[in-house]
Amino acid sequence: MGELLITAGVLVFLFLGWQLWLNDLIVGGQQDHSSVALAHKLAPDASTKVTTTAADYGAPVVTTEPSNATTFAILYIPRLGTTYARTIAEGVGTSDVLDNGWVGHYPGTAMPGQVGNFAVAGHRTTHGAPFHDLATLQVGDKIYVYTADGYYTYVFRGLEYVRPTGVGVLDPVPEVTGVSPTDRIMTMTSCNPMFSASERIIGYASMESWQPISAGVPAAVAAIQLANKG
Amino acid sequence: MYGALWRLMPGPVWLRVTLMIVLFGLILAALVAFVFPWLNTFVNVNDVTVGTNK
Numbered sequence: 001m002g003e004l005l006i007t008a009g010v011l012v013f014l015f016l017g018w019q020l021w022l023n024d025l026i027v028g029g030q031q032d033h034s035s036v037a038l039a040h041k042l043a044p045d046a047s048t049k050v051t052t053t054a055a056d057y058g059a060p061v062v063t064t065e066p067s068n069a070t071t072f073a074i075l076y077i078p079r080l081g082t083t084y085a086r087t088i089a090e091g092v093g094t095s096d097v098l099d100n101g102w103v104g105h106y107p108g109t110a111m112p113g114q115v116g117n118f119a120v121a122g123h124r125t126t127h128g129a130p131f132h133d134l135a136t137l138q139v140g141d142k143i144y145v146y147t148a149d150g151y152y153t154y155v156f157r158g159l160e161y162v163r164p165t166g167v168g169v170l171d172p173v174p175e176v177t178g179v180s181p182t183d184r185i186m187t188m189t190s191c192n193p194m195f196s197a198s199e200r201i202i203g204y205a206s207m208e209s210w211q212p213i214s215a216g217v218p219a220a221v222a223a224i225q226l227a228n229k230g
Numbered sequence: 231m232y233g234a235l236w237r238l239m240p241g242p243v244w245l246r247v248t249l250m251i252v253l254f255g256l257i258l259a260a261l262v263a264f265v266f267p268w269l270n271t272f273v274n275v276n277d278v279t280v281g282t283n284k
Contacts, residue, residue, distance in 0.1 A: 003231040011261070018266045019273070092279045095271070106279070121279045126270070131278070167281035190278045197277040 019126055020195075027101040027128030032228045035074050035085035039225065042072070042148045049216035054153070054209040060113030060184075061149040061212065065105075069096040073112060075103055075120075075130070076144040076221045079137055079156075083227045086130040088145070092121045101128025103188075106170055112145040112152045113210050116172040116181045124190040124201065131190035134203050135159060143186065143205050144221050150212045151221065154186045154205035161192055162200050169202045183207075 039046070066072045073088035091097045092104040103122040110116030122130035141156040162169060169189065172181035184207035192201035211218070217225065235253075239246035 007231075014258070014261065015266055015269060018262055019270055022262070023266070023270075098278065099271075104279075123278055126273075162280065164277065164280060169280055189280055200278070200280050202280075 024126065024129045024132065028130075031087060031101050031128055031130070032083040032085050035087065036225065036228050038071060038087060039074055039146060042074075042146070043213045046213045047216045048222075050219050050222045051211065051216040052219045055211065055215070056209075057150075057211055057215065060152060060207075060210040062111050062114045063147045063149050065107070065111055066090045068107070069093070071102065072105075072147060074146040076146065076224050077137070077141070078220045078224065079141045080133050083224060085224055085228060086122070086128075088120060098123055099127045101130060103130050109170055109187075110172065110181075110184070112147055112186075113150065113184060113207065115184055117170060117174060117185045117187055118145075119170045119187040119189070121189045124192070125194050131188060131201075131203075132194075134188060134190055134201055137203060142208075142220060144218060145186070146221065148213070150210050150215075151218055152184075152210045153208045153218065154184075155208045157204045157206055160202040160204065162202055164197065164200055166200060166202075169200075174202075174204065 063072060068091040069089055071087050071089045075086045075088050077084050087102045088105055089097045089102045090105050090107065092106055097104040098121065101123070103120045106119040106121065109119040112118050124131050124134065137156045139156060139158060143154040143156060145152040145154065160169065168175040168177065169187055171177055173179045173183075174185060174187060186205040186207070188203040190201050191197050192199040235250070236246060239249050
């Protein structure tokens with residue numbers, strides 16, 4: 001009997017170790033690697049020329065919003081790791097989107113590059129935890145979003161903590177209702193504190209520049225793509 | 231439980247030890263591959279979206 005109870009205890013710890021640590025490593029690694037294939041699938045003829053300076057390509061081309069659980073973009077954040085690449089899919093359902101380790105796009109909010117608020121959600125712990133280190137982002141950090149139409153470069157602006165009911169963060173102008181937007185904002189939501197669901201951590205970024213797929217790959221993204229190919 | 235398992239194993243001590251390690255490895259692999267992901271679908275401690283709380 002004693003041996004059985006000890007075994008059960010060990011199994012519980014094994015599960016926790018798997019859920020909170022090992023599975024994040026596994027899913028995170030899969031995400032990094034699958035981003036290479038997804039990037040190719042989204043834009044098969046994409047230029048591989050590496051660009052180091054931002055040019056002005058006019059108003060961004062905006063991808064149309066796909067159907068639920070369709071993967072349509074890749075998120076690159078160099079601050080979060082030399083191989084950090086996460087799939088962005090439509091919808092914020094748990095079993096069909098977020099639990100795959102994907103970042104989910106709130107339906108009805110702006111698309112990457114669109115005037116308004118491009119709002120996404122992702123796990124902070126478990127299931128690959130794409131936003132595990134959201135709080136380590138520093139003001140000015142570049143956030144790259146890749147779609148079939150281009151690279152959209154967002155710049156991290158700051159964090160906010162809200163209650164789970166704080167839908168104001170999804171407004172076209174975050175936390176200001178009834179105002180028509182003029183800026184291109186990106187909002188990332190995840191749970192706070194870690195391992196809890198009592199609050200939400202919100203990360204804001206604003207778009208700095210964009211470049212069409214045909215113009216080439218931003219240098220920071222090219223480095224991540226190269227690291228994931230190896 | 232483990233004593234019975236030990237007596238079930240054939241051969242000399244080194245073979246028994248090897249078999250036990252292989253057996254535990256297989257059980258661990260099965261847990262990680264099948265049991266833990268299934269169990270995880272019942273654990274929802276981390277809602278990450280705003281406004282969609284049930």
